[in-house]
Amino acid sequence: MPGRFAPTPSGRMHIGNIYAMLGAWLSARSRGDGMLLRIEDIDEPRVVPGAAKLMMDDLHWLGLDWDGDPVFQSARHDLYREALHCLENLTIDDAYDSPFDERNDHTPAVGSAANNAIAGTTPLIYPCFCSRADIRAASAPQEGDRFTVYPGTCRRLIASEPQRAKQRLANNDRHSMRIATADTTITFHDEVFGTQQYNLAHDIGDIIVRRSDGIYSYQLAVTVDDLDMGITDIVRGRDLLRSNALQIYIRKALINAGFKPSEPTQPFHPADGSNKPDDVTISYAHLPLIDNAAGQRLAKRERSLDLGILTAHGATAQQIIGYCAWLLGLQGDLKHTKPQPMSADEALGVFSWDAVRANTSDRTLDQGEFNAYFGL
Numbered sequence: 001m002p003g004r005f006a007p008t009p010s011g012r013m014h015i016g017n018i019y020a021m022l023g024a025w026l027s028a029r030s031r032g033d034g035m036l037l038r039i040e041d042i043d044e045p046r047v048v049p050g051a052a053k054l055m056m057d058d059l060h061w062l063g064l065d066w067d068g069d070p071v072f073q074s075a076r077h078d079l080y081r082e083a084l085h086c087l088e089n090l091t092i093d094d095a096y097d098s099p100f101d102e103r104n105d106h107t108p109a110v111g112s113a114a115n116n117a118i119a120g121t122t123p124l125i126y127p128c129f130c131s132r133a134d135i136r137a138a139s140a141p142q143e144g145d146r147f148t149v150y151p152g153t154c155r156r157l158i159a160s161e162p163q164r165a166k167q168r169l170a171n172n173d174r175h176s177m178r179i180a181t182a183d184t185t186i187t188f189h190d191e192v193f194g195t196q197q198y199n200l201a202h203d204i205g206d207i208i209v210r211r212s213d214g215i216y217s218y219q220l221a222v223t224v225d226d227l228d229m230g231i232t233d234i235v236r237g238r239d240l241l242r243s244n245a246l247q248i249y250i251r252k253a254l255i256n257a258g259f260k261p262s263e264p265t266q267p268f269h270p271a272d273g274s275n276k277p278d279d280v281t282i283s284y285a286h287l288p289l290i291d292n293a294a295g296q297r298l299a300k301r302e303r304s305l306d307l308g309i310l311t312a313h314g315a316t317a318q319q320i321i322g323y324c325a326w327l328l329g330l331q332g333d334l335k336h337t338k339p340q341p342m343s344a345d346e347a348l349g350v351f352s353w354d355a356v357r358a359n360t361s362d363r364t365l366d367q368g369e370f371n372a373y374f375g376l
């Protein structure tokens with residue numbers, strides 16, 4: 001059952017996403033499984049023309065192969081619309097009507113949607129008329145990553161004044177669509193970070209599934225795609241751990257809503273149609289992030305880490321893969337070893353999750369040592 005690469009085509013491949021993709025490739029190939037490529041170009045304003053082709057060429061050059069044709073999110077608006085339409089038929093209780101029973105350690109929910117003051121009346125998907133400024137003004141200060149827990153303004157509007165919400169929709173007032181999250185805890189096992197628990201309502205909140213400009217959100221698109229493509233091996237950065245809990249919830253809701261994978265265009269849909277999405281084991285692995293010496297996350301704009309710059313200075317694929325394999329922990333203890341060039345196939349020979357999780361701290365990329373290794 002396949003894993004996936006899911007790059008956002010915003011530039012050349014760089015050390016950060018090569019590291020993540022090497023992890024994904026090694027995970028899938030070490031099980032003898034397929035690897036699918038999905039170009040996450042749904043957020044069209046962010047897409048750099050030509051970048052998807054450059055990234056695919058970079059992956060080939062690095063020896064990181066995939067099976068079948070790449071899937072472009074930009075060509076799947078109809079699928080996302082259909083998925084959202086299915087979810088619109090549910091209430092928050094329907095989304096969560098049975099405990100998580102997939103074998104991938106989604107343990108039964110703690111608490112239930114019944115704890116919710118307006119349980120049973122909250123549609124799972126609801127329109128939100130708030131502007132960013134409204135949300136900022138109404139939100140408690142947030143620590144940490146990209147989530148601002150939505151304060152629930154329009155969810156209360158729908159519950160208390162449904163006619164007013166209807167009127168605003170009839171007036172074509174600008175609105176996004178949100179998914180209502182239950183006050184419930186999602187538990188899953190991560191290959192690197194072990195057991196993870198997030199309370200949906202408190203840690204995540206009602207997130208946007210379709211933006212007010214009509215673009216389907218990352219969270220919806222990724223969940224629909226992973227389900228539709230039959231993905232069972234998800235490897236990516238640890239900044240998406242919290243999103244993973246949300247995606248488990250959306251996935252469950254899609255299955256409960258009767259959302260069916262599309263035509264079997266992908267090589268891994270069983271031809272006999274025996275794909276039972278609610279019956280699969282999914283493996284999740286979230287990788288430590290890479291920081292610079294000052295503890296800041298590597299930004300894609302750090303151009304010296306971009307494959308275009310590295311190859312212009314004569315870097316070889318073996319050097320780059322070796323460096324990323326070292327970052328993953330596959331060349332021994334990061335503190336006491338120096339990176340060594342190796343091919344993707346050699347990395348496959350030494351890959352294990354034990355080696356990666358031996359050190360779960362974020363990786364530090366020392367620019368001086370990096371430059372010396374690559375002869376920059």
Ligand code: GLU
Pocket residue numbers: 006007008040222235236240
């Ligand atoms: N497209 C996302 C990125 O480039 C990855 C999303 C995912 O793996 O779910 O960061």
